[in-house]
Amino acid sequence: MTTVLLVHEISLWRASLACLLSADRELLVEVTDKGGVRAAAEEWSPDIFLTDLDCPDSVEVLAEVESLRCPDSGDGALVVLARGDRPGALRRAFDAGARGYIDKFGTAKGLPEIMRKVAGGGRHIDESLAFGLLQAADVPLSRRELGVLALAAEGESVSSIAGALHLTNGTVRNYLAAAIRKTGARNRLDAIRLSKQFGWL
Incomplete structure (x- = not known):
């Protein structure tokens, strides 16, 4: 069974x-x-x-x-x-x-x-x-960056993302900053938009 x-x-x-x-x-x-x-x-x-x-x-x-x-x-x-x-x-x-x-x-x-x-x-x-x-394999974001950005896309705050993924608030901010940089976005919302556009989220 x-x-x-x-x-x-x-x-x-x-x-x-x-x-x-x-x-x-x-x-x-x-x-x-x-x-x-x-x-x-x-x-x-x-x-x-x-x-x-x-x-x-x-x-x-x-x-x-x-x-x-x-x-x-x-x-x-x-x-x-x-x-x-x-x-x-x-x-x-x-x-x-x-x-x-x-x-x-x-x-x-x-x-x-x-x-x-x-x-x-x-x-x-x-x-x-x-x-x-x-x-x-070509997704430029790491697993953690994808996870943090996916939760941000659902409207979660930095503190709630940190709690859900057992991270500190500072670490979440670092992952979000890295995601913005790697996607070439202007800000968090733009990083979410681009990531959805390319199917990364």
């Missing part, structure tokens, strides 16, 4: 995908939102963490999942639902150690097999996401 912990903030979407995956008798699917990841992981010890990179708070979800995973044992593999036109999100997932990349606009056929493959130590990348992953 492969245990999948599905993390998503939108309850209807979460329930629908859980229902789809649960149709496979070899998958045990548990669901939670961002706030329940740690408790659910401790209770269920999932083989797979499944999340959506377009989900609100995906930056914090990736950070939380990464802190819970056991990469040496292979337990708790990360699988993400993604879009090929957002190389920055793919980069964040890659840096967080994702082993499965599923195109969220693709077919649902084969999802249970992908879960089992990745849980067994394999990797999976939908062909439609391959070019986006190649583009991710």
